[in-house]
Amino acid sequence: MRLGGRLSAAIEVLGDIEARRRPVADALKDWGLSHRFAGSGDRSAVGNIVYDALRLKLSHTWLMDSADPLALGYAVMFRQWGMSPDQLAAELDGDRFAPAPLPEEMAEAFATRRLADAPDHVQGDVPDWIVPHFVANFGGNWLREAQALALRPSxxxxxxxxxxxxxxxxxxxxxxxxxxxxxxxxxxxxxxxxxxxxxxxxxxxxxxxxxxxxxQDEGSQLVADLVLAEDGEQILDYCAGGGGKTLALAATMHNKGQVHAFDADRKRLAPIIERLKRAGTRNVQVHEHEKQLANLAGKCDRVVVDAPCTGTGTWRRRPDTKWRLTQKNLEERIGQQADALAKASRYVRPGGFLTYITCSVLPGENQGQIADFRAKNPEFELVSALDGWKRLFGEKAATPYSPDGLSLTLSPASTDTDGFYFALLRRRD
Missing domain, CATH: 3.30.70.1170 (Sun protein; domain 3)
Known part of the structure; x- marks a missing residue:
């Protein structure tokens, strides 16, 4: 396929996503199945256009004065793929699979509008209702943080x-x-x-x-390291999911001690079995029912809560979720996080550590959640994660944002990783 056919396909997929309100991965998969003649390079290029369009959907829409998939596709070519309107027109000329030409009014809007004149949330490519949350977390740097979440990830x-x-x-x-x-x-x-x-x-x-x-994203690796797991310890990964952090912890512990992997959603936990075999881990026990954890109550050296969250820190990889997120979703996640923290904390021994992690950059899911938990559980004290960061990665390493001087927020802007929050609490003896 030439560029014209790839661009047309991406516009078709963007229209499907908008019309059916479906995840981008599902729409791209269905397009690939119905266009089996497309090679791997074609599928990759179409996917790149679609994901690029969704990352900057709001600013594309403002500059083109249209949210039409055609406008988004052309905006990707101009703004992210580095093609001028004349270059693109020459590239598409004579390609019978190329999309329709850009309507004159859209071309005029793109030629005359400046992004600096757009509202702040448009410049940051985030829903307007999210802005106060970003401001509360990052202050005057919020726009830079938001814009970094709209870049392509490694x-x-x-x-x-x-x-x-x-x-x-x-x-x-x-x-x-x-x-x-x-x-x-x-x-x-x-x-x-x-x-x-x-x-x-x-x-x-x-x-x-x-x-x-x-x-595994580098940010996920970093927060797994910050757990400070040691050989021979008893560790519970309470929201283990597919097992990425479980595997990292097992390797850090050199297959000594025990890592107990549990997730309330057994479907999320299922892939861990094959991954454990391939990785050669021998110190992981997988538990599919919480009742199997009963003998761990009050005995674990470390308990890791990689809590369910809005995933705002992963918007580079999953940009479609940015536009589906609602205040109701956020409130539901905050409730689930509080429940997970309350249940997981029962397994921490006196003197042991409770680690709280999210892939979110919203303060209500992060430092706000920790403040609420500590108010209800005064036996847990918040200790410095910055000390562990400096010890592990060096004084000269990029320093994550710290909202309170103790917990950490990783982000594309500060650490060139996905967004993660990390807090370390110690249960008093």
């Missing part, structure tokens, strides 16, 4: 030290452009690229099948 990997060190994985993936991560100690990064460039399918690599590495 592909991040974690070397599994139970089977291979990072240098070995880097050598195996040298042809894929792999390089050491800036912060994560076992992290590997493959840059996102621009325009139609596609990220490699690293899970097809033999080194992945051998268990040498896992796909």
């Amino acid at each position: 592909l991040d990997l974690r070397a599994n030290t139970l089977k291979a060190n990072r240098d070995k994985v880097l050598a195996a993936l040298a042809d894929q452009g792999a390089q050491p991560s800036a912060l994560a100690r076992q992290g590997i990064r493959i840059p996102s690229g621009e325009g139609p460039s596609r990220l490699p399918n690293v899970t097809a690599e033999l080194s992945f099948q051998k268990g040498w590495f896992e796909v």
